[in-house]
Amino acid sequence: MKNIISIITVLLIAFSASAQMSLREQDSMNIRKMYDMSLMNGKSYAWLDHLSNKIGGRLSGSVNAARAVEYTKAELEQLGLDKVWLQPVMVPKWTRGAKEYAYVQPSEGPTQVVNITALGGSVATPETGLRAKVIEVQGLKDLERYGKEQIEGKIVFYNRPMQADLIHTFEAYGGCVDQRYAGAMEAAKYGAAGVIVRSMSHKIDDNPHTGSMTYGDLPNEQRIPAAAISTQDAEYLSSILKLDPEMKFYYKMNCRNYEDVESHNVIGEITGSEFPDEIIVVGGHLDSWDLGDGAHDDGAGVVQSMEVLRLFKESGIRPKRTLRVVLFMNEENGLRGGKKYAEVVKQKNENHIFALESDAGGFTPRGFSFDASPSQFKKIKSWESLFKPYLIHYFELGGAGADISPLANGNIVLAGLRPDSQRYFDYHHAATDTFEMVNKRELELGAATMASLIYLVDTYGFESIDTTKEILK
Template sequence: MKSYFIALILLFTGISVSAQDQYINDSLNIRKIYDMSLLNGKSYAWLDHLSNEIGGRLSGSYNAQQAVEYTKAEMEKLGLDKVWLQPVMVPKWTRGEREFAYVQTGPGSTRNVNITALGGSVATPAGGTKAQVIEVQGLEQLAEYGRENIEGKIVFYNRPMRADLIHTFEAYGGCVDQRYSGAKEAAKYGAVGVIVRSMNLRLDDFPHTGSMSYGDTPVDKRIPAAAISTNDAEYLSSILKIQKDLELYFKLNCEQHEDVQSYNVIGEITGSEYPDEIMVVGGHLDSWDLGDGAHDDGAGVVQSMEVLRLFKETGYTPKRTIRVVLFMNEENGLRGGNKYAAVAKEKNEDHVFALESDSGGFTPRGFSITANDTQFNKILSWKELFKPYLIHYFERGGGGADIGPLKGGDIVLAGLRPDSQRYFDYHHASNDTFEQVNKRELELGAATMASLMYLVDKYGLENISNDMVEMPD
């Protein structure tokens, strides 16, 4: 009966019965993908192992190597046409013993505060660093204070993420320069250390790490840098208003080592009709070391693996080569993404589409897409197929850091966009753990990714034609 009514609609709107048949067929195939993911998914079990049996996977660490071996073995079990490791040299930075800090307002009057070293920071002197604090709201304010007010002090960057921005990644982008370049810039004014407000939209006691860079600062001029929890940032800011001569003590024990060899983990199903056209789906295998990297980016890793498993289990034979890439070293170097793109260029591989998941394992909302007008409009023509799954976000935008180096020519880059409102509660912090990931939300994301991959593979993105139409409301 439902098909009869659809046929009537199509008849009166001038859409062919052939288009109707294709729409119904695609709708059923996508339903099969979602059913398989929700009823018989593997992504949550894979994430359980990555998170609870391996844990945080900082580049160059033993855990990162364990993750390489585990995911390679699991992909081999899927019966893919090819699974291999792609060598890549990555930085190795270790945190050392747990960081310690306190605020001193007078002789014998101290309060401990929660901090964590920023990734790539140098250590403090063996006895720690203790100095007065100057609070600024951003890099640009350093020049206003000048060397005379900064030299010998600890710079406290306290510009918060904007809570009024609905797109939380915009809020993150609006203040992450403090973390990345704060130490480099403060050192120019003679600061002895840097404390950065955690990139977090809520008030809590979890300090959030992340990458930072000294740029071309000489090694002997580099100063230690740490993040402070949002609750303690609020405390420090409030007490500074009352007592500007208070002192902050902090001790970091981190160390930068020589680069070590690691690997991107790659598996593929060879295309049945266009094997030289390559479609990539992926996430990054490394994580920070404070939690177990369940949202960032264990979720993206297992969702990407699940895409190929869903194709195998549902019996779908791709026309194009579908390749899953688990990138190493996104967090503190992007070496894996750059290496993959460099090898692809050397081999003159034809990459036509790349999809990345690196925004957490929350409820999927849709995709951000980098494409020309024709390509973007073709993807929009499939939007109605996603409507039953409450997927509505199809917007122009970036695809993701690891697939970014592939940009060029006619390749389309896309990123899964889950609901991001809670993402920065966990991002780069010790509470980014397995129990924070909802099984159903993770599985919905995997199915959503597989559905888009299916449509791109089936119809291509070269042009818009009547082989796929948007169904009327």
């Protein structure tokens, strides 16, 4: 009897191992199919060409943003998805106006024109421009050190650069972006007349990088104009200040804030065949800044997310769970689209189990970062070997994406595509963020990598977690 039981046990183990091998082979084949289709017959690059070159920069509340909504909705409808719709969302409207102008005026000698751009949401300078002495600081903490007596009436020049020895460039960006976002608000409290911020980029060039900023709850009459200066001109301004502390800086900006206007998130879905109430989201943000055409930030993420659903349709793989693409509006200066989507999800009590965002450029994919519980991440790590043939090796906890972050509820897994980031901030929020800077093959590899992860999540899903047990682990 013992021998029979032993034989049966051995056979069951062998059968289980064989079944697991068969599933792994099936997964490998389906992932290969995703890569082949994206690289050989992909649509992401053509979609990006249209968004970038036929529409252009898509600032929230602009005509181009509305055109992008119409275009992507029409393209999703052509894919034959089960449902495509627009989700209304109120967004801020800010316009840049005529091109900014600035120069450095030494105590003696000719003036030197420099390259600046208004920060998104900034007020304009006086109609005749703003001319004042300059005080250079290395960040928000420096303001207290100089105090009102040294700052009042001057232009505060924030010149803390992105830290060059940090390999993860997003970490370097995070280390200095507070001076762009809150610099005007904080400097105004010390009586500053305006602020100039070093562009958030490792590259030393003449292209200023815009980005969002806030005045907090400062009254309108206390708000001061805020602009970014190119890294090359930041170096120049700093060197002149050391030689000539009495020099003056002049700049003129014509930007304007308006009342909020209605825009839309663009949403399309394939209904799940077995678990339609379990929803998997993939997305990027449709809006961009207005200096370039937003090809890397975030046209790439938009078209890659659209391509994920196209690859499922074209491959004939019917998802078990509902796959939903969400093209979020207003990530750049308000995150209104992401917040509205999460608000509606909560109202409808929808069960989202996974969300993946692409918002780090269309460069070569390296892997993913996850916000997940230990047990969820353990399951994800078991899939890592399936990505090795494609040189995808980065599977790490920590960080997903801004637009999907409002979905966090302690149960959903959030993920972000992580491409090679070394060149991203060369283009981020600058006039150089254009279609020509995106490599077709890298873009398509990213789309296939996203589709492959979505395929695995759809195939195996995630069990609901017991938060208490997870903490104990």
